[in-house]
Amino acid sequence: MRKSLLCLSLLLAVSLSACGKSKTPETNQGTGGTAGGGGTATVDAAAIYKQNCTSCHGVNLEGGGAPKLQNVGAKYSKDQIAGIVSNGKGAMPSFKGRLSDADINGLADWLAAKK
Numbered sequence: 001m002r003k004s005l006l007c008l009s010l011l012l013a014v015s016l017s018a019c020g021k022s023k024t025p026e027t028n029q030g031t032g033g034t035a036g037g038g039g040t041a042t043v044d045a046a047a048i049y050k051q052n053c054t055s056c057h058g059v060n061l062e063g064g065g066a067p068k069l070q071n072v073g074a075k076y077s078k079d080q081i082a083g084i085v086s087n088g089k090g091a092m093p094s095f096k097g098r099l100s101d102a103d104i105n106g107l108a109d110w111l112a113a114k115k
Contacts, residue, residue, distance in 0.1 A: 043103050045110030052095065061114065066092065073115040082108035 050059075056066035063069070072081065085104050088094035095104065 043106030045106045048099065048103050048107050049110070052099065056092075069111060069114060071115055073112040076112070078105075078108045078112035081111050 049057075053069075056064070057069050058064050058066075061069040061072075076084070082104050084092065085099070085108060086094060086096045099107070
């Protein structure tokens with residue numbers, strides 16, 4: 001019993017540490033961009049998601065150990081999603097020091113469209 005509890009704890013710790021282990025490379029450093037700006041996007045939200053989120057939330061936003069994000073925009077607003085990404089929530093780590101504000105806002109905008 002004790003051995004299986006130790007193995008389960010170790011597996012959980014390794015899984016959670018993998019959720020935010022890599023740092024995003026610098027993306028286009030323009031202004032923050034706006035949703036209705038008519039210009040080109042300043043961040044590639046799908047690439048940011050792929051590099052930082054897939055290990056926990058899955059390639060197709062299907063979840064796994066972490067919540068699925070396929071319809072996250074139906075539950076949370078863009079600002080709420082940005083707050084969760086910035087500050088973390090539950091087992092999810094904070095990405096405030098790992099991603100720029102523009103990257104967080106671009107990712108939140110992209111995820112909020114998933115309804």
